[in-house]
Amino acid sequence: MRLSLTRREVLCGAVAVGWQTGTTRASGDPAMPSSSPQSIHGMIQTVLGPIPASQFGLALPHEHVMCDFAGAEQTGRHRWNVAEVVRVMKPFLQALRRRGVRGFVDCTPAFIGRDPRVLQQLARETGLHILTSTGYYGGASDRFLPPHAFSETPQQLAARWIREWEQGIEDTGVRPGHIKIGVDEATGDPPSLSAVDAKLVDAAAIVSRRTGLTVTCHTGGAIAGYQAAERFVRAGGSPARFIVAHSDGHGTETNRRVAELGCWVSLDGHGSRALEAHLATLEPLLERHAHRLLLSMDSGWYNVGEPEGGRIRDYTYLTDTFLPALRRRGIAEAVIRRLTVENPARAFALVPAPAITAEGP
Ligand SMILES: [Zn+2]
Numbered sequence: 001m002r003l004s005l006t007r008r009e010v011l012c013g014a015v016a017v018g019w020q021t022g023t024t025r026a027s028g029d030p031a032m033p034s035s036s037p038q039s040i041h042g043m044i045q046t047v048l049g050p051i052p053a054s055q056f057g058l059a060l061p062h063e064h065v066m067c068d069f070a071g072a073e074q075t076g077r078h079r080w081n082v083a084e085v086v087r088v089m090k091p092f093l094q095a096l097r098r099r100g101v102r103g104f105v106d107c108t109p110a111f112i113g114r115d116p117r118v119l120q121q122l123a124r125e126t127g128l129h130i131l132t133s134t135g136y137y138g139g140a141s142d143r144f145l146p147p148h149a150f151s152e153t154p155q156q157l158a159a160r161w162i163r164e165w166e167q168g169i170e171d172t173g174v175r176p177g178h179i180k181i182g183v184d185e186a187t188g189d190p191p192s193l194s195a196v197d198a199k200l201v202d203a204a205a206i207v208s209r210r211t212g213l214t215v216t217c218h219t220g221g222a223i224a225g226y227q228a229a230e231r232f233v234r235a236g237g238s239p240a241r242f243i244v245a246h247s248d249g250h251g252t253e254t255n256r257r258v259a260e261l262g263c264w265v266s267l268d269g270h271g272s273r274a275l276e277a278h279l280a281t282l283e284p285l286l287e288r289h290a291h292r293l294l295l296s297m298d299s300g301w302y303n304v305g306e307p308e309g310g311r312i313r314d315y316t317y318l319t320d321t322f323l324p325a326l327r328r329r330g331i332a333e334a335v336i337r338r339l340t341v342e343n344p345a346r347a348f349a350l351v352p353a354p355a356i357t358a359e360g361p
Helices: 007-012 016-020 082-098 116-126 154-167 195-211 222-234 252-261 275-292 317-328 333-348
Strands: 043-046 049-052 058-063 101-106 129-131 178-182 215-218 242-244 264-267 293-295
Touching (some): 043 129, 058 293, 058 333, 082 116, 116 129, 195 222, 215 222, 222 252, 252 275, 275 293, 275 317, 275 333, 293 333
Parallel strands (some): 058 101, 101 129, 264 293
Antiparallel strands (some): 043 049
16 A cells, blocks of 8 residues: 655645545544544554554564664675565564564664565564664664765755655555664763764654654664754654664663653663563653653564574563563553553554644655
């Protein structure tokens, strides 16, 4: 399903018919704001087309199916075989389905092995609702950025990403379900984002305002994470459209500030530390900020260039270890549902951004 979502269509509500076709909305879902048929509110863009967010279900907001770390200059479709990646990764995704997981946000960006063809086939064969991304990754000292990321303006970069939203990624027709960017550690005195990282945040704000897509931002540390979130909001992005990834190590104080800004705190390193450490990160935030938290594992992936994809970390820690531990500690089922079902649905549901106005980008 391909829909070109122009500003005019949004303003006229003409796009609503397309979004609603073939779908049914579950009513009364507390995760979902009320929505008229004139609205795109509440739809999530998967690699197989839009679905009502109420159908996203138990969801993992930050995982990876495949990564290619060859660098922006070297990577490309010639480096992997779609059928082989699907064959290797399918059992891992089927294991998720058996555990009741339905939503899966693939956070692999362009130039690190993003391939909608792989994700589409896996979505068809497993029944998972999989999202892919637009945007560029400025982490890892910029080695995954194409040369034009340095020379173009935020507006020019945004135009490229909006084109993927409107026309689909490469030749696949698959539209992104979120914007994935990355920033390195803030450096200098006082510490600040690099020029190119700041530009990526500005471009993401333009695209989010125009499309209603949410940004997942890889962060190099607490200062960079907070600065990226603050910059996004200052650039006119809606705080609820910005996810600070890898917040596990950012400390309670920064996580509270990010949540108070209205952005999402993504605790996506589950399984990488001792259980007690994960609990100690989450629990101080639960009382006041449960509505701004996301839980995932940053697991996977088929590592391009290694035989059979190398050593793949499965996606079971959250369902098999962490959620049972929360239940043992007496965390209410409603809170667990909020963290794992309602929050991902709200975080990735497209909203008709208020900034889609006459003076918008
Ligand atoms: Zn990741």
